[in-house]
Amino acid sequence: MTEVEDEIITLPVDERYHTAIESYKKAYKESLEQPETFWSREAGIIDWFKKWDKVLDDSNPPFFRWFVNGKLNASYNAVDRHVLGGKRNKVAYIWVAENGDEKIVSYDGLYYRVNNFAKALLDMGIKRGDRIILYMPMILEAPVAMLAAARIGATFSFVFAGFGASALAERINDSQATLVVTADGSFRAGKIVKLKEIVDEALTMSSTVKTVVVVKRTGIDAPMQEGRDVWWDDVIGHGSNYVKPEEMDANDPLYILYTSGTTGKPKGVVHSTGGYSVWIANTLKWAFNPGDDDRWWCAADIGWVTGHSYIVFAPLFLGLTSILYEGAITYPAPDRLWEIIEKYRVNMLYTSPTAIRTLMRYGTKYPKMHDLSTLKVLGTVGEPINPAAWKWYFENIGDSKTPIIDTYWQTETGGFVISPSNGLGLPPLKPGSATFPVPGIDPTILDESGKEVKTGQKGFLVFKKPWPGMFMTLNNDPERYKEVYFKKYGMYYTGDYAVNDHDGYFWLLGRADEVLKVSGHRLGTIEIEDALISSNEVAESAVFGRPHEVKGDAIIAFVVLKEGEGGDGDIVSKLRNHVRETLGPIYTPDEIHIVGALPKTRSGKIMRRVVRAVFLNQVPGDISTLENSASVDEIKSAIELVKRETSL
Numbered sequence: 001m002t003e004v005e006d007e008i009i010t011l012p013v014d015e016r017y018h019t020a021i022e023s024y025k026k027a028y029k030e031s032l033e034q035p036e037t038f039w040s041r042e043a044g045i046i047d048w049f050k051k052w053d054k055v056l057d058d059s060n061p062p063f064f065r066w067f068v069n070g071k072l073n074a075s076y077n078a079v080d081r082h083v084l085g086g087k088r089n090k091v092a093y094i095w096v097a098e099n100g101d102e103k104i105v106s107y108d109g110l111y112y113r114v115n116n117f118a119k120a121l122l123d124m125g126i127k128r129g130d131r132i133i134l135y136m137p138m139i140l141e142a143p144v145a146m147l148a149a150a151r152i153g154a155t156f157s158f159v160f161a162g163f164g165a166s167a168l169a170e171r172i173n174d175s176q177a178t179l180v181v182t183a184d185g186s187f188r189a190g191k192i193v194k195l196k197e198i199v200d201e202a203l204t205m206s207s208t209v210k211t212v213v214v215v216k217r218t219g220i221d222a223p224m225q226e227g228r229d230v231w232w233d234d235v236i237g238h239g240s241n242y243v244k245p246e247e248m249d250a251n252d253p254l255y256i257l258y259t260s261g262t263t264g265k266p267k268g269v270v271h272s273t274g275g276y277s278v279w280i281a282n283t284l285k286w287a288f289n290p291g292d293d294d295r296w297w298c299a300a301d302i303g304w305v306t307g308h309s310y311i312v313f314a315p316l317f318l319g320l321t322s323i324l325y326e327g328a329i330t331y332p333a334p335d336r337l338w339e340i341i342e343k344y345r346v347n348m349l350y351t352s353p354t355a356i357r358t359l360m361r362y363g364t365k366y367p368k369m370h371d372l373s374t375l376k377v378l379g380t381v382g383e384p385i386n387p388a389a390w391k392w393y394f395e396n397i398g399d400s401k402t403p404i405i406d407t408y409w410q411t412e413t414g415g416f417v418i419s420p421s422n423g424l425g426l427p428p429l430k431p432g433s434a435t436f437p438v439p440g441i442d443p444t445i446l447d448e449s450g451k452e453v454k455t456g457q458k459g460f461l462v463f464k465k466p467w468p469g470m471f472m473t474l475n476n477d478p479e480r481y482k483e484v485y486f487k488k489y490g491m492y493y494t495g496d497y498a499v500n501d502h503d504g505y506f507w508l509l510g511r512a513d514e515v516l517k518v519s520g521h522r523l524g525t526i527e528i529e530d531a532l533i534s535s536n537e538v539a540e541s542a543v544f545g546r547p548h549e550v551k552g553d554a555i556i557a558f559v560v561l562k563e564g565e566g567g568d569g570d571i572v573s574k575l576r577n578h579v580r581e582t583l584g585p586i587y588t589p590d591e592i593h594i595v596g597a598l599p600k601t602r603s604g605k606i607m608r609r610v611v612r613a614v615f616l617n618q619v620p621g622d623i624s625t626l627e628n629s630a631s632v633d634e635i636k637s638a639i640e641l642v643k644r645e646t647s648l
C-alpha cells in the first residue's frame with residue numbers, strides 16, 4: 001500500500017472550470033456546515049413543480065426525508081424539459097446493437113416513445129403506486145419503460161437480464177408486481193438468451209403478475225399466453241399520446257432495486273424521487289464535468305444501479321448524449337469498446353475494473369488499432385481498481401492525459417460517494433484510491449468497537465450524516481434496514497473496509513461481510529449456498545471467494561452431498577448448471593469441492609470463514625477472529641476437520 005500511496009499523478013484541471021482543489025474544498029465544507037444553503041441551491045439542477053418546505057427532515061432517524069413536500073417528476077426532467085428547453089433535436093441515445101446496427105434517438109424521439117408507453121401502461125390498468133418489473137436487455141425500450149413508469153408514478157424494479165428464473169420470481173414476489181416487461185430474447189456474445197422462457201418459468205413460482213409485455217428483439221419463437229402476454233408493438237399507440245407527468249412527492253419511491261446482502265434473501269433498496277434525482281445529477285456533474293457537446297458512455301448494464309443512475313437518469317437529467325451498447329465488450333473481437341469510441345467519437349468512458357483487466361490481457365494491440373483521441377475523462381466503478389490496471393487504462397486508453405475518476409459507491413448510496421471531483425477541482429490522483437468524499441458525504445473509518453482508527457489503519461467505512469441520494473428503506477423490511485445499516489454504529493455502515501492515508505485519501509479495500517464482488521457484480525455467498533441446497537443432491541454447503549486476478553473474486557463452493565447422492569461422476573457440472581439456472585450465469589461457482597462434512601458451531605451455523613482460511617492457507621495467528629460465536633477449541637477442531645476432508 002505505501003508504495004502506491006506515494007505515487008501521485010497531477011493532471012491539469014479541466015480548462016472549462018479553471019478551478020483548483022480549493023474550490024472542491026470550499027464546496028465540500030459548505031455542504032457539511034451549511035447543508036440547507038448548499039442543497040437549496042444544488043437542488044436547482046432539477047425542475048420542481050413545487051418547491052420543498054424543508055431540505056431535510058431528520059426527526060425519525062434512520063428514515064431521513066429530503067426536500068420535504070417538494071413535487072417533481074423524473075420523466076419530466078429527463079425528457080419534457082429538454083424538448084421544451086431547446087434540446088428537442090439533440091441526440092439522447094446512440095444505441096449500438098451487438099451486430100453493429102445503430103439507432104439514434106433525439107430527446108424528442110425519446111419523449112414520443114416514453115409518452116406512448118406511458119399511455120400503454122395506463123391502458124393496461126397500471127396506475128400510480130403500482131409495481132412493475134422490467135427484465136430487459138440493453139435496448140432502447142429499457143430506458144423508455146423506466147421513464148414511462150416514472151411518468152405515471154408506477155414504481156419499477158429492474159431485474160438484471162442475466163438473472164435466472166428463481167431470482168426473478170423472488171423479486172416479483174417481494175415487489176408484488178402486476179406487470180412484467182421483457183423481450184423474446186437478448187443477444188449476448190453472439191448467442192441468444194431466451195428471456196421470455198425464463199419469465200414464463202418465474203411466473204410458475206409467483207402469482208401477482210397479470211400482464212407480460214414482450215419486445216420482439218431477436219425474432220425467436222416466444223410462447224405467448226393468451227390473455228396474459230402481449231407484444232410491445234401491439235400495445236403502444238401510434239398517435240399523439242401525451243400523458244401528463246404525475247406530480248410525485250420528493251419522497252415517493254422512484255424504483256426498487258434488489259441487491260445481495262448477508263442472508264439468502266435479496267434486499268429491495270427503495271430510492272426516492274427527489275433526493276435521488278438531485279444526487280445523481282450533481283454527482284455526475286461534479287465527478288466527470290461533462291460539457292454539453294460531450295458524448296458520454298457508461299458501459300455498465302442498465303439492470304444494475306450504475307445503469308439506472310448513470311445510463312438513464314443522470315445523463316438524461318443533464319441533457320447529455322449517451323452511448324447505449326447492447327452486447328459484450330469482447331464481441332465480436334476484443335477491440336469492441338475501442339471501435340465504438342472511435343466510431344462515435346466518445347469523450348467520456350465509464351466502466352469496471354474487471355472490464356479493464358479483461359481487455360488488458362489482450363494487450364495494447366487492440367486499443368492501438370483505434371483513434372481514441374476524443375477521450376477526455378475515464379472512469380471506473382464497482383470494485384477496487386488495482387494500480388496496474390489503473391495505469392494501463394491511464395496510459396493506453398487515456399494517453400496519460402485524461403483523469404481516471406475512480407467512483408466508489410453502492411446500490412444503497414444512489415450515486416457516487418467517494419470520487420475525484422473533476423468538475424469542482426481535480427485533486428492529484430493516486431492510482432487505486434477513490435480520493436475524497438463528494439460534497440455532502442461525511443466519512444469516517446472505525447474499528448470493531450466504534451473508535452476511529454488511526455491514519456493508515458484499516459477499518460470499517462461509515463458515513464456520519466445522511467445525504468440526498470441515500471435509499472429510504474428496504475422494501476417490506478424497515479427493520480432490516482435499521483439492523484443492517486445503522487445498528488452497528490448508529491450511523492450508515494457501508495459494509496466495506498477502507499483506509500485513510502496521511503494525505504487524507506480514501507482507499508477502498510473490499511467487503512467486510514459475506515458479500516462477493518465477481519466481475520463487479522455483487523453476490524451473496526448465502527444466496528449461492530441456498531441455491532446449491534435447493535438441488536436434490538446437496539445437504540450442506542459453504543461458499544466463499546478466492547481472489548481472482550481478473551474477476552476480483554472467484555466463487556468457491558464446498559458441499560456435502562445427501563446420503564446416496566453423487567454416484568455418477570458428473571455431479572459437479574450438474575450442480576454448476578443448477579446454480580446457473582436458478583440464480584443466473586454470473587453466480588456459477590468456479591470450483592465445487594465435495595467433502596464428507598463441514599465444520600459447524602454448536603448452534604448449527606456452518607463455519608464458512610474457517611473453510612475459507614484453510615483453503616486459502618490463511619489461518620490467522622489469532623484464530624478467535626475467524627468465528628466469534630465459537631470457542632477457540634471448537635475452531636481448532638473445525639480447522640482440523642477441513643484439513644482432513646480436503647487433505648490440505
Ligand code: PRX
Nearest residue numbers: 381382383384406407408409410411508522
Ligand atoms: O464493495 C464496494 C464495491 O461495490 C460495492 C457496491 O456494490 P453495488 O451495490 O453492486 O454497486 C456497484 C456500483 C456502484 C461496494 O460496497 N465498490 C463499488 N465501487 C467501488 C467499490 N470498491 C472499490 N472502489 C470502487 N470504486
